[in-house]
Amino acid sequence: MENKKLLSYLDELLIPWQFKDYCPNGLQVEGKSQVQKVVTGVTASQALIDAAIDINADAILVHHGYFWKGESAVVTGMKRNRLKALLENDINLYAYHLPLDAHPEFGNNAQLAKLLGIQGNEPLERGNANSVVRHGRILNGISLSDFSHRVEQQLHRKPLVEASGPDVIHSVAWCTGGGQSYIELAASNNIDLFITGEASEQTIHTAREMGIHFISAGHHATERYGAKALGEHLAAELELEVHFIDIPNPV
Ligand SMILES: [Zn+2]
Structure with a gap:
């Protein structure tokens, strides 16, 4: 399906405009226009991006994305590496923070x-x-x-x-x-x-x-299940291929 259509679907489901959040919710990094294979996970860490690249995913959907209030706006170091990997591989990054808690x-x-x-x-x-x-x-x-x-x-x-x-x-x-x-x-x-x-x-x-x-x-352990459940819903409703990938984190 079209990446913008997936965005509309997620927005209608999660109603991000009802929340005062610490980050933008929705499509945070735009990739290819057609989405079929989606990776869901807790955090858009480099390890999750690498796992998504390995299976040729078109999109990543997470609870913890990027661009948090108060963080430095420059694109260097870790942030540069993550964005470079997403953009080079044309992967869409969707992130929903408080709407996916609630x-x-x-x-x-x-x-x-x-x-x-x-x-x-x-x-x-x-x-x-x-x-x-x-x-x-x-x-x-x-x-x-x-x-x-x-x-x-x-x-x-x-x-x-x-x-x-x-x-x-x-x-x-x-x-x-x-x-x-x-x-x-x-x-x-x-x-x-x-x-x-x-x-x-x-x-x-x-x-x-x-x-x-x-x-x-x-x-991490308490926030695994929202992205996972949402992914299962997307697979059933929109016939997308969805893979939940757990990147373990002891905190
Ligand atoms: Zn959290």
Whole structure:
């Protein structure tokens, strides 16, 4: 299909204009006009680009693209290498950041809730339906050790766990990626457990002093599933050939 048609399809699905984001969403680097083979992944790193070149992909679709607010605007070094590889190989780069966290079906948050057996997916920030921090419930409750085990099984990575909440977990709030600063909002809403990708030193003190369990399950690990689910949808709906390529990252 035409690269611009794929862009319209993705924009209509993910509605990027509803978000105040830190990067441009949509087609970030334009390549060839016809797209058939698409690589999906978490981050448009050099390793992902190289993997896409190896299989002759026409496009890459990621959660973490380029041109972040505050980054240097010059095209040198690592940025030059990545852009050179994309442009020389005529590969389109599509990137959706917050819209791909928040989508109710293909979003990172929705996909993580599904993987972890969390019921419900409501915004935790009042008056913001697109909030990237969500909350839901565990039917009949679960212990922290059982839930941590589930996280490890599903995400294939041992999480960092701080036990500071109740014996039985009923309510859970979560935000994929680097959402650790939302722990206070979760605790002040009497949530039993907060899960995100990353942790900061002060996150642990907040968990202890506000009495909430905390799990840091990995930025990469919690954000694998949005791009993957979206790619599967594109393969089914648009008859594109889609390959999800996981470039492991311990953070
Ligand atoms: Zn992220």
